[in-house]
Amino acid sequence: MTFKPEMYVEYEELIRDIKSIKIQGATNVALATLHGIKLISSKLSDSASQSETTDLVKSYGYELANARDNEPLARNGVKYILYKIGEAGKNLEDGEGNWRELLQELCREYIRGIEDAKKRIIENSKGAFSGIEEVRGIMTHCHSSTAVTVIANYISDNPHVPVVTTETRPLYQGRKTATRLIEKGVDTTMIVDSAAESFITDKGSFPIDILFIGADQITSDGSTINKIGSWG
Template sequence: MTKLLQTIEPILWRDERLHLLDQRVLPHKENWLEFHDSDAVAEAIKTMVVRGAPAIGVTAAYGVVLAAREAWFSAGENWQEAINPPLKRLAASRPTAVNLSWAIDRMKTASASLSKYESPEPALLTFAQQIHQEDVKANRTMGQYGADLLDNDSIVLTHCNAGALATAGFGTALGVIRQGFIDGKIEHVYVDETRPWLQGSRLTAWELMQEGIPMTLQADVAAGALMASGQLDWVIVGADRIASNGDTANKIGTYSLAVLAKYHGVKLMVVAPTTTIDWSIDNGSQIPIEQRTGSEVSEIDGRPIAPSEVHVSNPAFDVTPAELIDAIVTESGVVRSPSKENMKQLKSEEEK
């Protein structure tokens, strides 16, 4: 058994402040930012200081703690009203990741039971820390469930970054890869660069190299050739929102991988906590898709790579239909061949 290094923790609460590892400057610089107010946290989520659905949810929970502190100092016993505008700004920071709204709603429910005559910060901090700890525990559980699906010496491909950096620690898709490597199930990992933000080359490659997991970085467009070579066993990815029928929104390019995988007989695993499942929507057509600024595509590090004034489409996510997915792995269990009925069984297990 291989002993791995302790995984990265990108979110810390220390000295009454939120500390985030700035993922925009990795891997060349490890820069921690401190946050004292909720609006700054919302901007950090929007500008991708922190990214990945579970990490966004945990960060938002701490953002609510800061919002409660501000509301108490500004409005006293009327803090429960004063907290609403900053929470709306937090909720609007990124629309696709359902973990964001889930965490804020959970914190709002907790705040409703608190006295209006004393500071809500201590109690809400306890709730936020609980969400944080639950995420790490869920990741490790998912890691084992997913690893158990792999054959020995598997070769896998992952897209974007669904590792410790995208969560409170350990990771979802990379949690499976970490655990699979520990268990001797994974021989090699291929990493898509993941345009336009290059989360694969900047973040996933860095994480895997930190822990000595054998990996190869490739251009996104090389995935089809890799599958055609017959080397690949699984595509393992995370998710930002899963509909109640199993349709899954993930980083743009995941749908293309799913189609290629189906054609080449490569299995596709989606790994995400149950908080990423939006039981209120029937299918993926109801998932809002974030459109980001065109400069992310037309520029690299602020340098133009396309003609000026070019029209750019820059959706941050696409939706993979459930029928292209072999397994959805959650901390509550595994859904094989996801469908409306199979997802209902998972919901029943979750509610027990």
């Protein structure tokens, strides 16, 4: 489910729902973080300074982005805004410009970037299935709204392909994946994490040719660190 900013008018609600996984997925958490910064920007007066704006973003932006441990897209959004504020300050004299309005526009700018990137991923997603002569089954571990859309789009043209999702304990994000896929009419089976090996080694009820798996950490050199349950 895509993050709906109109549902949140209080900053504290955003923090609560990010921590409780009600707001789930890297894209949604990033969108929620930027929406939270927009909400909290109301604390700035028309005469707010660059330093006041920077301090507000550092305080509230990072509180949102760090509400869960593994949300680099949200943290990158905060860093992007802080960088843009710094660049804008080079071209303005003290007392010039409305920093509250600039902050709100920077939030909108980053949100547009996220939405455009997701749209391109989905548009180009069929390439993820190229090179595989026959897709007999798909498996997911964890939850991604983008992955759900990619899978559903593929299966709309290939309705015979089944999907198996892991529960993804201890927070059960996989249950959300299963729910979203079923809502989109996808033939979906949910399994406990310990059953993943059976499917990957072709001992499940159908073979797996494609795996979508959550990467909890991606380092600067491209290495990934995946959650417990990422068998193999």
